Amino acid sequence: MALLVIKDLEARVGDKPILKGLSLTVDRGEVHAVMGPNGSGKSTLAQVLAGNPAYEVTGGSVSFDGKDLFEMEAEERAQAGMFLAFQYPVEIPGVSNAYFLRAAYNEIRKARGEDEVDPLEFADLMDEKLGMVDMDSAMLNRSVNSGFSGGEKKRNEILQMAVLEPRLAILDETDSGLDIDALRIVADGVNKLKRPDNATIVVTHYQRLLNYIVPDFVHVLAHGRILKSGGKDLALELEDKGYDWVTTGTPVGSMAGA
Amino acid sequence: MTTPVASRGPVESYVDAFDEHSTNASVPSWVQSMRRAAFDRFAALGFPTTKNEDWHFTSTSPIAEQEFVLLDAASGDVRKEELAPFTFGASDWHTMVFVNGRYAAELSDLSKLPKGVKLRDLTSAWTELPDVVDRVGKIASYDTHAFTALNAAFMHDGAVLHVADGVEVAKPIHLVFVTDATAAKGMMHPRSLIMLGRHAKAAVIESYVSTTDAMYLTNAVTEVSLADGATLLHYKMQREAGRAFHVSTTEASQARDSHYISFSLATGGALTRSNIYTTLDGEGAGATLNGLFMLDGQQISDHQTQIVHAKPNCFSRELYKGILDGRSHGVFNGKVYVHPIAQKTDGKQTNKTLLLSDTAQIDTKPQLEIFADDVKCTHGATVGQIDQMALFYLKSRGINQTFARRLLTYAFAADVLETIETEEIRVGLEHMTLERFV
Numbered sequence: 001m002a003l004l005v006i007k008d009l010e011a012r013v014g015d016k017p018i019l020k021g022l023s024l025t026v027d028r029g030e031v032h033a034v035m036g037p038n039g040s041g042k043s044t045l046a047q048v049l050a051g052n053p054a055y056e057v058t059g060g061s062v063s064f065d066g067k068d069l070f071e072m073e074a075e076e077r078a079q080a081g082m083f084l085a086f087q088y089p090v091e092i093p094g095v096s097n098a099y100f101l102r103a104a105y106n107e108i109r110k111a112r113g114e115d116e117v118d119p120l121e122f123a124d125l126m127d128e129k130l131g132m133v134d135m136d137s138a139m140l141n142r143s144v145n146s147g148f149s150g151g152e153k154k155r156n157e158i159l160q161m162a163v164l165e166p167r168l169a170i171l172d173e174t175d176s177g178l179d180i181d182a183l184r185i186v187a188d189g190v191n192k193l194k195r196p197d198n199a200t201i202v203v204t205h206y207q208r209l210l211n212y213i214v215p216d217f218v219h220v221l222a223h224g225r226i227l228k229s230g231g232k233d234l235a236l237e238l239e240d241k242g243y244d245w246v247t248t249g250t251p252v253g254s255m256a257g258a
Numbered sequence: 259m260t261t262p263v264a265s266r267g268p269v270e271s272y273v274d275a276f277d278e279h280s281t282n283a284s285v286p287s288w289v290q291s292m293r294r295a296a297f298d299r300f301a302a303l304g305f306p307t308t309k310n311e312d313w314h315f316t317s318t319s320p321i322a323e324q325e326f327v328l329l330d331a332a333s334g335d336v337r338k339e340e341l342a343p344f345t346f347g348a349s350d351w352h353t354m355v356f357v358n359g360r361y362a363a364e365l366s367d368l369s370k371l372p373k374g375v376k377l378r379d380l381t382s383a384w385t386e387l388p389d390v391v392d393r394v395g396k397i398a399s400y401d402t403h404a405f406t407a408l409n410a411a412f413m414h415d416g417a418v419l420h421v422a423d424g425v426e427v428a429k430p431i432h433l434v435f436v437t438d439a440t441a442a443k444g445m446m447h448p449r450s451l452i453m454l455g456r457h458a459k460a461a462v463i464e465s466y467v468s469t470t471d472a473m474y475l476t477n478a479v480t481e482v483s484l485a486d487g488a489t490l491l492h493y494k495m496q497r498e499a500g501r502a503f504h505v506s507t508t509e510a511s512q513a514r515d516s517h518y519i520s521f522s523l524a525t526g527g528a529l530t531r532s533n534i535y536t537t538l539d540g541e542g543a544g545a546t547l548n549g550l551f552m553l554d555g556q557q558i559s560d561h562q563t564q565i566v567h568a569k570p571n572c573f574s575r576e577l578y579k580g581i582l583d584g585r586s587h588g589v590f591n592g593k594v595y596v597h598p599i600a601q602k603t604d605g606k607q608t609n610k611t612l613l614l615s616d617t618a619q620i621d622t623k624p625q626l627e628i629f630a631d632d633v634k635c636t637h638g639a640t641v642g643q644i645d646q647m648a649l650f651y652l653k654s655r656g657i658n659q660t661f662a663r664r665l666l667t668y669a670f671a672a673d674v675l676e677t678i679e680t681e682e683i684r685v686g687l688e689h690m691t692l693e694r695f696v
Contacts, residue, residue, distance in 0.1 A: 050654045054646070078656035090651035094669030094676070103665065104655035111656065143669075160655060 001066050002027040003199050004049075004168055010059035010224075011048045018044040020224030021060065026168070029196045033210055033235060034203045036221035037243040042203045043087060045221065046172040050084035051077050065167065078104075079111035081167030081198075085157040085174050091145040097156065098140035101126070105163050129162040133189045151182035158189040165193070170201045175209035187212030207239035222247040268322035269301050275328045276411055285384050289394070296400045296410030303404040315589040315621040316560040320529050321503050326445035326475050330414045334358040334440040336469060338365055341434060344467045344497065346686040348430070352377065354417050355434045359446030359476075361415050370429070374422035375460075377431065380449060383418035390420045394451055397481035398509035403533075405505045409479040413449035416478075419462065423455035423485070430461040430491075430680055435476065437499060442472035450480040454488035454516075461491035461680050466506070468499035468526070475503045482510035482518065486540065489517045491679055494534075498526035500555075507533040514540030514569075521678055522549035523687065524559045535564040538572035538600075548677050549578045550687075552694065553586035553618070560589035567600040567630075574604075579674045580611040581667060581695075582618035589621045594635060596628040603633040611641045612670045667695040 004026040011019040018041045026032050036042050048055045049062065051074030062069040065080060072080065092100070098119075105125075106116040117125070130137055133155045145153050154174055161169055171190065175183055190200065190213050202213055210218075210232065218234040219226045220243070228234070228246045238246070276297050280290065305322040306313040334357040341355065354377065355365035361379035368377055376387055383391045400407035417433045435448055452462055466476055476498060484490055490510075498504045504527045510518050518536050536545045551559045565574045580588040590609045611620040624637040644666050652662035671691045678684035 050650075052650050052654075054650075073659070074650060074653035075656050075658045075662075078654055084654055086651065086654075090645075090648050092648055092651070092666070092669055094672030095665055100652075100655075100665075103661070104652075104657055107656040107658065107661070164655065 001063070003065060005063045006060070007062070008060035009045075009048070009057070009062060011044060011055050011057050013044070013055055017058070018224055019048065022221070022225050024219060024226055026199050026201060028167075028199055030217065031194070031200045031202065031213060031215045033215035033218045034201060034221050035205065035207075035218060035235060035238060037247065038205065040222045041224045042205075042221055043172055046084055046087075046170050046203050049170060050074060050082065075107070078164070079108050083161050083164055083166030083169045085154075085161060085169065085171045087173040087176065089145045089153040089157055091143070091148075093143045093146045095144050096141055097144050098122075098126070100144045101140070101160060101163055104160065108164055125163070129159060132162050132192055133158045134185050135159055150177040151179065154178055154182065154186055155189075158186050162189060162193055167198045168201070169193070169198070170203065172203045173205065174202070175204055175206060183209065184212060207235045210235045220246045269304050271325050272300070272408070279328055279330060279412060279414070286388075289384065292395050293411050293413075296407045299400055300404055300407035300411055303402070303407060306404055312562060312591075315591075315623075316529070316531060316558060321475060321505070324443075324473075324475070324503075327443055328412060329359045329441060329444040329446050332357070332360045332362070334438040336362070336365065336436055336438050340469045341365065341436065344434060344436075344465050344495070345432065346682040348432070348682050351429050352431045353434065354379065354432070355436060356415060356448060358437055358441045358444065359415055359435070359448060372425065372427060374425035375427055376418075376420040378418050380413070380416040380418055387418055387420065390418055390453060391451065393453065393481065393483060394449065397483060397511050398479050398507055403507065405477050406479055406507050409447040409449060409477050409507075412445075412447040413479070414447065416448040416450040418450065419452045419460070421454045421458040421460050423458060425455070425458050427460040430463055430682075432463045432465065434465045434467065435478070437468045437470060437472065437474055437476075437502070439470040439472055441468075441470065441474040443474065445475040445477065448476070448478045450478070452480065452490065452492070453483045454485060454490055456485045457487040458485070459489040461493070463493040463495065463683065465495040465497065466504060466526070467495070467497045468502065471499050471501060473501040473503075473528075474499070476506070478506040480506070480508045482508065484510065484512045484516035484518060486513045487515045488513070490519065492518065492520045493680070493683055494520070494522045494532065496522070496524040496526055496530055496532060498530065500526065500528065502527045504530040506531070508535065510536040510545075512536060512538050512540060512543040512545065515542040516540065517544045517546070519546045519679065520548070522547075522561065524549070524551040524561065525553070527557065527559070529558045531560040531562070533562045533564070535566075537566040537568055538574065539568045541569045541571045543569070544573040544575075546575045548576065548674055550580070550671055550674050551578075551588055552581045552671065552691070553588055554583040555586060556584070557586045559586075560591075562591045562593070564593040565595070565605070567594070567596040567603045567605065570599060570601045570603070572600065572603060574606070576607040577674050577677065578609045579671060580609075580620060581614065581671060582611065582620060583614040585615075585617045587619045587621075591623045591625060592637065593625045594627070594637075596630050596633055596635065598629040600630045601632045603630060603635065605633070605635040607637040609639040610670075612667065613641065613643055614667065661696070664695045668692055671695075
């Protein structure tokens with residue numbers, strides 16, 4: 001069975017329906033890009049999958065590794081191998097990055113029936129992971145995301161991903177606000193973490209990130225549904241023709257997607 | 259309806275104690291006169307009621323209704339090991355221990371005081387440091403404050419510190435006021451005096467702690483005088499016994515370019531009140547008043563700060579945080595007065611409270627009275643619960659709900675603990691808070 005099977009998913013925020021029958025299947029070893037215009041429901045999809053209680057699921061089903069995702073709390077999903085790289089990582093003044101990362105790492109190890117690691121063992125692990133996202137160890141002593149630049153926050157998300165080694169990583173607009181160097185570092189980190197037994201969903205508005213993280217499949221999300229799916233060339237086509245080409249069925253020229 | 263006269267009954271119960279106390283004390287005659295005057299003032303004022311604006315949110319009747327016995331002789335049996343939880347792991351600090359209100363030389367260590375530093379118990383200081391103790395009662399006025407008057411009437415022991423001009427005391431000075439079971443139903447009125455000379459610097463910690471769960475009253479007054487350019491790091495650790503009452507007033511007078519840096523922790527006691535007052539009485543002086551109160555059960559804890567900007571170009575910074583659980587009740591009242599001549603005053607006050615239960619309560623009252631026109635004064639108060647987005651963020655990393663809530667509660671406190679300059683205290687309080695919530 002595929003790693004993630006989304007069937008006819010419907011979700012809303014407050015009274016506003018956002019996802020209106022979304023279906024998507026992701027298997028191990030695959031990279032999927034979910035693209036779409038602003039307000040199409042991309043971030044909602046990411047938040048719903050991660051279990052944000054602010055979003056209400058009103059229909060459909062999602063199975064993750066054969067289990068009903070909606071039977072699981074957010075932390076259980078993470079423990080089962082789901083990871084969301086936030087579009088807007090949350091600042092937590094007062095908790096050091098090192099403490100947070102180790103706490104998360106140990107919670108996930110515990111859930112897998114593995115022993116917790118002590119701060120020294122964890123420091124060794126971090127030395128290895130920090131290099132992957134070109135981060136300085138001084139970042140570990142700072143409060144989680146607190147006062148981080150946009151680029152530092154995104155790198156910190158990928159650092160967490162590197163430490164937690166998820167089976168399914170969802171990158172929500174990870175490219176937004178990044179200059180080209182930071183984008184490359186983040187993309188390199190993601191590529192290094194790619195394995196035959198894990199999968200990645202890249203949620204993005206722009207094709208730019210997909211030059212670095214090459215998708216196997218590209219899906220266009222609009223009006224709360226996947227309207228079109230294809231290979232990596234679809235992203236280039238979208239860049240060229242704009243989203244209106246898919247969402248209204250009429251090509252409107254190369255400027256529309258900008 | 260309660261009439262003010264109702265509070266006179268409790269006051270009368272102090273008369274006998276005062277008569278006895280005032281006859282057997284060997285203090286200078288001016289102190290005896292001050293005690294008498296202070297007691298008369300206390301009798302006239304009575305215990306404050308909630309009609310008193312300064313006590314609007316906190317009723318003193320649980321204190322007024324008790325009859326406390328004055329603990330003015332040495333008593334108790336506290337072993338050094340019992341103090342270990344309160345000493346921040348430091349073995350080389352200058353330490354004065356007071357057991358049930360009286361100086362305990364055998365538990366203290368003043369052997370390594372550097373040159374230029376005089377530190378005595380008040381009883382000795384009356385004769386040994388006459389030029390220093392003549393400031394006692396001159397900084398903290400008992401005219402309008404009943405508890406300060408009560409302290410002045412009954413003061414019997416405490417610490418007297420004098421740091422000479424230009425001397426920086428490298429190691430912190432720890433004043434430990436500890437009670438044991440002997441303190442049950444007793445009252446203590448410690449009086450301390452901290453005087454720093456020009457450009458002197460010191461860190462002084464006052465810890466109010468207990469090895470017991472007895473009910474007693476601590477009513478402390480500490481007077482602080484900072485000469486030009488002096489810096490005092492002043493920590494108050496209120497960790498009294500769970501059933502105890504604690505009222506304390508710290509009052510500082512600051513000369514030009516001095517800096518008073520206060521941190522007040524309140525976790526103990528049934529009903530506690532901490533007054534922290536300072537007057538910026540010289541240009542360029544600054545005050546940093548931070549604090550953290552963490553309450554649970556039925557605890558009531560009240561902080562009142564008062565910063566008087568009496569001269570131009572002074573600054574003040576305040577950050578107080580409260581974490582309230584159970585049916586606890588916290589109060590924060592931050593007064594800032596800016597005199598007409600105090601132009602270019604730069605003041606900022608922040609009070610943030612985290613409510614962990616539906617039944618906990620906070621009263622927060624910023625009180626700015628500004629009579630100068632060219633000033634920058636801001637204040638802000640927030641009351642809230644755990645941030646849901648932060649909670650989800652932690653959960654999305656595999657951290658369960660309970661742990662995530664605790665971690666965020668700790669983080670709320672750690673934010674103000676990070677401001678503590680003395681490393682042992684910062685680390686000690688972070689550890690204590692981590693243990694409490696995580």
